[in-house]
Amino acid sequence: MNDLKPKVSLVIPVYNGADYLHEAIRSALAQTYGNLEIIVVNDGSKDGGATDAIAREYGDSIRYIARENGGVAAALNTAAEAMTGDYLSWLSHDDLYAPQKVERDVDALLALDTRERDRSIIYSDYAVFSDTPDRATEVRMEGVRPEAFRYWLTIKNALHGCTLLVPRQAFAESGGFDERLRTTQDFDLWFRLAGQYRFHHLPEVLVYARSHAEQGSVKMAGTAYEESNALLERFLSGLTSDDFKAAGYTGRFDAYTALARSFWRRSFVPAARAASNAAFSARNEVPFSGQIRLLSMLVLAPLEMRFWQTVRRVLSPHRRARLRMMASLLTARRRVRGLETGDLKKRFSRIYKENIFGGGVSRSGEGSDLVQTEIIRREIPSLLKRLGARSLLDAPCGDWHWMQKTELGVDQYIGVDLVEEMIDLNSRKFGNEHVRFASLDLTRDALPRVDVIFSRDCLVHLTSADALRIIENFKRSGARYLLTTTFTDRQKNNELAGSNAFWRPLNMQAAPFNFPEPIALINEGCTEERGKYQDKCLGLWELADIHIPSMPDSGGPP
Template identity: 45%
Template sequence: MEHFSPKVSIIIPVYNGVNYLTEAIDSALAQTYKNIEILVINDGSNDNGQTEAIAEGYGNKIRYISKSNGGVASALNLGIAKMTGDYFSWLSHDDLYLNTKIETQIKTLAALNNPRAVLYGDYSVFTTDPDKDILCKMKGVSPFQFRHWITFENCLHGCTLLIPKIAFQECGLFNEQLRTTQDYDMWFRIAKVFPFVHCSEHLVKARSHIEQDSLKKKDIVLDECNQLLSNFVKQLSLTEIQQASMCSSGLGYAQLASSMWYRGFFPAGRTSAYLSLINSFQAPLKEIMLAQCILMKGFLLHYMVKPMRKLFSPYSRRNIKQFLTRFSSFTKNVDRSYATPAQNASIDHLKEMNLADKFSTVYENNLFGGNISRSGEGSDLVQTATIREAIPKLLVEFNISSMLDAPCGDWYWMRNIVLNIPQYIGVDIVDALIKKNQTLYSRDNVQFKCVNLVKDSIPQAELIFSRDCFVHLAYQDIFAILHQFKASGAKYLLTTTFVDRQHNDDLGEGFWRPLNLQLAPFNFPEPVRIINENCTEENGAFNDKSLALWKLDELLN
């Protein structure tokens, strides 16, 4: 979006903020992005006018509004009602913005070309000295998995967000009945219809001090969090559970239950455990047993061992710890062996289709679940950050002048690479996708063609780039495509491989599985180069995902 400079309203709710308010306002005024307004909402402070005096001392640099005490949610809602900006940015009166916070996010929005995106970022925590802060980096998840993520981990900081004002018009305001969880309740509702995108930058410094509500109202926090998380679990769709956990819904709910118990949210954990049992009822026996193992581990550890640990002798505690470690390792390994994309639950009807119809249906119905790219979350700007930097360097190093991208998908992330080569050809089996790419992205050195890799003639290029292709295909089709690639006269193949996998499986009834191309039945030699993608999907379950470069004349010999 060229010349994108929307007005941003920074809302600072405050109650008795004499200790920290000046620093917060100063950090807002120091923003390098200048199209902002700052609203300080005094939520009925009873400090003899000290908070008001600080705010009014800034004159017309800020807008000051005073109201009777009603809680943070009511102050934020008043700020939203009074704001004149296009985007909302919350700053707690005891926290600090880095001076590039808003500018960084506006640039990210411009690059995304999606004004409905909600941005969140990384933050740090300090006690007294902001220069002695500890950075908390968010891993970043796909927009479709965001609601599951904040249910599973709840580590998001609300002051890092940048939210389009229209989100409140469509999704409602903060729930003023909630005293400590109004923020997560709001994010969960917004995320149902607006994509949340991670901006991988340090944006906020959050202060930790004994006067915070989360410390002063521990009982209220615990009760509200249990109610909130129980509601979240009930509202998550089965598709969200499956795609985020990379397993069946029964196992996914069991993982949520274990996470709740680990964090001390026992009622919410029981809700998740109940849903796990209900959704495992008709599952295969092995799956039921695994779900039971996960639930049993969580129950033993968090209901019995931890509360009663002081009653055991040091020797007994050591033996219990060793048992739980072995048990945890067992469940993790079995769980990982069951990890398959949850799209499988949505694509049973594709099994009998030919490749063209199958992938056209996937594209038309967005069955990969990508809120940004229809090629799925693995094609967003977070999961492709490493390879977007590595591929241009590889092209230069190996003196590549022409590249065939097979399949090219919707070209979401590839258009963010400066390739600097005379010829790029993107091919895909989905005709509607290719026509759209031709209309939007074709130029002198960039072409798109509809090609069935199994049977059509392959355009000639020095390098064939084939990311996330073979993982969706049966062995028979993979070998047919590899022979096609070799026959095309290309010199190199750069393709996906999972280097730590110990065995390969044919596609069977599913639609995806990881493949290690150096194992049978492919038996590829050592690659010329390996690029680890630094994949963070599914909490690192696929951190061995890599692009490997081979010479085609050394394959299938």
């Protein structure tokens, strides 16, 4: 395999696909990634040769395989055996890829540690449409750590198989897709692979899934229901205490109760009963009040199930996706609402413990994964070398997910953060004579004197008053330089309020900070929120050139 540009096999299985196959193949041919082969597998279409004729129109630009009908699983297994690529990317014949889909998958893969790549699978967000992709409804995945993926797959069931990039050897090791399954073959394989591979989330919409009446999941609804119940029951029996712990549950009772409620809501009655029974069998793990909670859930669950059955009958799939997205946003806002007030230490400790930023690999959020930090991991050491810097204060350091992959080239690194639990863990895992960590409050504690203070994604989470206090403290430390986050295209800075209660972009050259022109800028190449923050940069200033206005008396807006 060429580590710099691994070959990818883009596979399109198709059965009676004359209506949409042209669009899918054109979507595949439009990929910006160069080291690519396109394989179309005709799974015994019975449409008078229409599907066959369309595939053959593309000649040598694709590899075409015709086989007897065996179902999607058999067609995908055929492609996996025939592929010459290092990785497989599956595109349903009625769906579409964003032009950069494969390229972004490979970027995310190559951002991982070399030792991880061969045991990793990339998946991304997607969007659902019925008429045109321009009117698609986005489906955003939660950030899930790889260790918690099996539980998440069981309770959410929201993954789209066409978003994945899967190593070729995974199919040989696992036996591939189960050809006895007609509608759940993908989820069955992902769950089995999650025991051996790490699933990494790429927070970008790269697949457009078409919703129409001829879909297999619609035409085989009865089969899908039976298979899904059986699949969820197998998942249920396959989950371990490690899966529950990784998902944030302290015991079986709460983990099974949450699963039961999810299954009831999705109308998977046999699976819901199995999960309820599993929770009931673990009832002695909790006090009597907890057992009452389970009984209440079991009483209310059928009512909730009937509500969601009505929703599914009335709303189209892309409208249901929009409803789920709105519900997720409301849940997230409820979680953040409790963080709007209170001291900084309590707020950020709760963020860490509950993973409120939703990071799949880092508790600091998706902006701290190895994809979003690829550029700065390369540019920061180069900048420090040009400055002749020998010491750096990382404030705040977070869980050190991406910084541990960065060769800074300094004699002394000091990482500080408010969350004591995280600092203790960082010290045990990463501390040495050149790297140390300390729990400090940036607004008031004395800071060690260094050449450069690095403060990424910090001030954006604070009121202007707290941010100004921190900058003043940076100046008191005696450091020469400050390298911090700035959004260069923003004309003004908003205060934390309402829907922006815990984050907003800041331009450090705008009021109330009014920094001068930076000495240097590093554009991070941020791709979050579909490029909404392409102006996200790290700006370098001499602290002596930064002048702080009079400090406000309270922690509110200045």
